[in-house]
Amino acid sequence: MDATSETGLILYRRMQLIRQTELTLARAHQRGLVHGACHTYVGQEAIAAGVCHHLRREDVVFSTHRGHGHALAKGMEPGELIAELFGKETGCSGGRGGSMHLFKPEIGMMGTSGIVGPCILQACGGGYSFKLLDSANVAVAFFGDGAVNNGAFHEGLNMAAIWKLPVLFVCENNQFATEVPFDYSSGNPNVAQRAEQFGICGIEVDGNNVHEVEQAAGRALEQARQGGGPTLIECKTYRTRAHAEGMADFTYRTREAVDQWKKRCPIEQLGQALIEAGQAEPEDLNSHRG
Amino acid sequence: MPDPPEPGDRETTFVGATLEALAFEMKRNPAIFVMGEGIGQRGGNFGTTLGLYEEHGATRLCDTPICERGFVGLGCGAAMTGSRPVIDFMFIDFINDAFGEIVNQVAKMQYMSSGRLKMPILLRGCIGVGHSAATHHSGNYASIYSHIPGIRVVLPSTPYDAKGLFHHALRCDDPVLFLEHRELMATRSCVPETDYEIPFGQARVAREGTDATVVALSLMVHHTLAAAEKLAGEGQSIEVIDPRTVSPLDFDTILGSVAKTGRLLVVDEAFGPCGFASEIAARVADEGFDELDAPVRRLNGAHAPVPYSPTLEQAVVPGADTIEAAIRALLEE
Incomplete structure (x- = not known):
C-alpha cells in the first residue's frame, strides 16, 4: 500500500471512529444513559481527523464544548469518552466533567470547555510554554464560529502574532452559534480573512474535505514548529445533528439544508475518492468502520 | 518546610x-x-x-x-x-x-x-x-x-x-x-536576605492581649496596632491577629484568641456585605458562640465606589481613629 492510500485509510478509520462513537452516544442519550449535555461532532469529523493527523503525543489540544471528536482524534479511547458521559469513575475526567470537560493531559488532550473562547487563549499559553522552554511542540485551539466574535479570539490571535507563538487556530465554521446564524452575528463573515488584521496567515478550506484540512494543517504546523508563528485555518463545515442531543433542530434551519449537507458527508466523500482512485475496495472501508 | x-x-x-x-x-x-x-x-x-x-x-x-x-x-x-x-x-x-x-x-x-x-x-x-x-x-x-x-x-x-x-x-x-x-x-x-517560606493558612499574632481580639488585614493591621497602642496607655489589652491569607484562613488562631478575650472586632478596608468580616463573624457565631461576651463587630470600608479627594477617601475607609472608636464600643458591650 502506498503512502497516499495509507494516509487515506488512516483518516477514514479515524473519522469513522468519531462518527460511530457519536452515534453510539446519541442512542445512549435517547435511552437516558447520558445524564447531561451531549454535543455531537457528526458532520465535522474531517477537521479533527485532518488536523490531529499531524500532531504528536506531546502536542497539546485545547477544545470547545463540541469536543468529542478532538479527544478521539488526539488518541482518547472511545470507552473513556463514553464512560465520562455516563458519569462513571472510569471516564476520562472521573465523572467530574461530562461532555464539556474532557481531560487527558497524558496524551495532550488539555480539556474541552463549556465556555466559548478560553481555549484560544489557553492554546496561546501552551505555545508560550513551548517557546519559553525551547520545545518543538505545538498547541492547537479548536473552536467554532461562535468564538470568533468574542474578545478571546481578538486578544489571543494578537498575542500569538506578536510573540510568534507555535499555535494553530482552527475555526470550525459550522455556521451557527447554537442557533444564531453566523452571517447575522458577523460584520465580516470571512473568518480566514481576519487573520490579516493580526499580521498572520489565514487559510480557508473545505472542512468536509479531509485532505484539504490535513494538508493545510500539515503546512501550518510545520511552520509553527520551525518558529514561523501561528496560522488561522477556517474550515467551512456543518453539523448535521442538533446543537445538542434532544434539542429541536428545524426552528432556525431547514430540513432541506441539513439534507444537502448530509450529501456532503466528509466520510462518504473520502470513501468514494479512495475507491475511485483504486486505493481501497468497498470491503476495506467496511472493515474500517470499527 | x-x-x-x-x-x-x-x-x-x-x-x-x-x-x-x-x-x-x-x-x-x-x-x-x-x-x-x-x-x-x-x-x-x-x-x-x-x-x-x-x-x-x-x-x-x-x-x-x-x-x-x-x-x-x-x-x-x-x-x-x-x-x-x-x-x-x-x-x-x-x-x-x-x-x-x-x-x-x-x-x-x-x-x-x-x-x-x-x-x-x-x-x-x-x-x-x-x-x-x-x-x-x-x-x-x-x-x-x-x-x-x-x-x-x-x-x-x-x-x-x-x-x-x-x-x-x-x-x-x-x-x-x-x-x-x-x-x-x-x-x-x-527582612532576612536569605530565601524562606511562610506557609498559607497560618495567621500571625501581631500583638498579644487579653481584653478584646481584633482581626485585620493588610494596611488595616497597622492602623489597628496604632489604636491598640493608644488603648494600652489606658490599660486596655488588645490582641491583634493578621491572618495573612484569607483563603485558606487560619480560623483556629482566631477562635483561640476569642476564647481568651471573649470579644471580637474584624476590620477590613473592603466592602462589608458578603465579605471577609461577615464570614469570620458567621463562623465565630457557629463555632465559638459560647466564648463570646459581646456581639461580634465588623468595621468595613463604605459600600460605595471609592472617591478621589483625600478628604473623601479618608471618609470611606477605616483609620486608626475609627478602629479605636470601634474597639472602645466593643469593650463597653
Missing part, C-alpha cells in the same frame, strides 16, 4: 522584599515568566520587576498589550503546559477584566482534570484606597476571590511576611492571588 528565620537587622521595603523573592525564584526555576503592562524594561509601575529584564530578557519579562483577559487566559494555558506564570496586574482593579478566565478556568482546572494538571500561576497587584487613585485604581476584591474554591488569596502586611509568602507562592502548585496594598509598598521592616 523549615520555620521562617528571625528578621535580623537588614531593612528593606515591601516591594523590595517581593522583588528579592522573585529574583531568587527566577534564577532557580527557568519555567517562571512574568507578564504584565510595563514589567519589562520599565521594571513595573511599582518597581515589582526592577532589573530582571536585563538579566532574563523579553520572553521571561514579557510586556503585554492591554488585554487582561487575554494574558490571564494565556497564563492558564501556560501553567497547564509546564511553565509558571506570574501575572502582574499593576493595579488589581484590572484583574476584573479577566474574572471569567480566573473563576471558570484557572480555579477549576485542577479539579476538572482530576488533579492531573497543576495550576502554578501567581496573580499579583496593588490594592487599596490611598494616593487619590480614585475608583478604578483603589479596589481590593479579596473577598470576591476568596469566595471561589481553588484560589489562594494572600494579603501580607509587612515586608517580612511579603517575602516569605511570595517565595511560598512561587513553590506552590495552586493559583495564588497576591494583593499588595498601595500604602504599604514603600514601608520598611527587617
Whole structure:
C-alpha cells in the first residue's frame, strides 16, 4: 500500500471512529444513559481527523464544548469518552466533567470547555510554554464560529502574532452559534480573512474535505514548529445533528439544508475518492468502520 | 518546610522584599515568566520587576498589550503546559477584566482534570484606597476571590511576611492571588536576605492581649496596632491577629484568641456585605458562640465606589481613629 492510500485509510478509520462513537452516544442519550449535555461532532469529523493527523503525543489540544471528536482524534479511547458521559469513575475526567470537560493531559488532550473562547487563549499559553522552554511542540485551539466574535479570539490571535507563538487556530465554521446564524452575528463573515488584521496567515478550506484540512494543517504546523508563528485555518463545515442531543433542530434551519449537507458527508466523500482512485475496495472501508 | 528565620537587622521595603523573592525564584526555576503592562524594561509601575529584564530578557519579562483577559487566559494555558506564570496586574482593579478566565478556568482546572494538571500561576497587584487613585485604581476584591474554591488569596502586611509568602507562592502548585496594598509598598521592616517560606493558612499574632481580639488585614493591621497602642496607655489589652491569607484562613488562631478575650472586632478596608468580616463573624457565631461576651463587630470600608479627594477617601475607609472608636464600643458591650 502506498503512502497516499495509507494516509487515506488512516483518516477514514479515524473519522469513522468519531462518527460511530457519536452515534453510539446519541442512542445512549435517547435511552437516558447520558445524564447531561451531549454535543455531537457528526458532520465535522474531517477537521479533527485532518488536523490531529499531524500532531504528536506531546502536542497539546485545547477544545470547545463540541469536543468529542478532538479527544478521539488526539488518541482518547472511545470507552473513556463514553464512560465520562455516563458519569462513571472510569471516564476520562472521573465523572467530574461530562461532555464539556474532557481531560487527558497524558496524551495532550488539555480539556474541552463549556465556555466559548478560553481555549484560544489557553492554546496561546501552551505555545508560550513551548517557546519559553525551547520545545518543538505545538498547541492547537479548536473552536467554532461562535468564538470568533468574542474578545478571546481578538486578544489571543494578537498575542500569538506578536510573540510568534507555535499555535494553530482552527475555526470550525459550522455556521451557527447554537442557533444564531453566523452571517447575522458577523460584520465580516470571512473568518480566514481576519487573520490579516493580526499580521498572520489565514487559510480557508473545505472542512468536509479531509485532505484539504490535513494538508493545510500539515503546512501550518510545520511552520509553527520551525518558529514561523501561528496560522488561522477556517474550515467551512456543518453539523448535521442538533446543537445538542434532544434539542429541536428545524426552528432556525431547514430540513432541506441539513439534507444537502448530509450529501456532503466528509466520510462518504473520502470513501468514494479512495475507491475511485483504486486505493481501497468497498470491503476495506467496511472493515474500517470499527 | 523549615520555620521562617528571625528578621535580623537588614531593612528593606515591601516591594523590595517581593522583588528579592522573585529574583531568587527566577534564577532557580527557568519555567517562571512574568507578564504584565510595563514589567519589562520599565521594571513595573511599582518597581515589582526592577532589573530582571536585563538579566532574563523579553520572553521571561514579557510586556503585554492591554488585554487582561487575554494574558490571564494565556497564563492558564501556560501553567497547564509546564511553565509558571506570574501575572502582574499593576493595579488589581484590572484583574476584573479577566474574572471569567480566573473563576471558570484557572480555579477549576485542577479539579476538572482530576488533579492531573497543576495550576502554578501567581496573580499579583496593588490594592487599596490611598494616593487619590480614585475608583478604578483603589479596589481590593479579596473577598470576591476568596469566595471561589481553588484560589489562594494572600494579603501580607509587612515586608517580612511579603517575602516569605511570595517565595511560598512561587513553590506552590495552586493559583495564588497576591494583593499588595498601595500604602504599604514603600514601608520598611527587617527582612532576612536569605530565601524562606511562610506557609498559607497560618495567621500571625501581631500583638498579644487579653481584653478584646481584633482581626485585620493588610494596611488595616497597622492602623489597628496604632489604636491598640493608644488603648494600652489606658490599660486596655488588645490582641491583634493578621491572618495573612484569607483563603485558606487560619480560623483556629482566631477562635483561640476569642476564647481568651471573649470579644471580637474584624476590620477590613473592603466592602462589608458578603465579605471577609461577615464570614469570620458567621463562623465565630457557629463555632465559638459560647466564648463570646459581646456581639461580634465588623468595621468595613463604605459600600460605595471609592472617591478621589483625600478628604473623601479618608471618609470611606477605616483609620486608626475609627478602629479605636470601634474597639472602645466593643469593650463597653
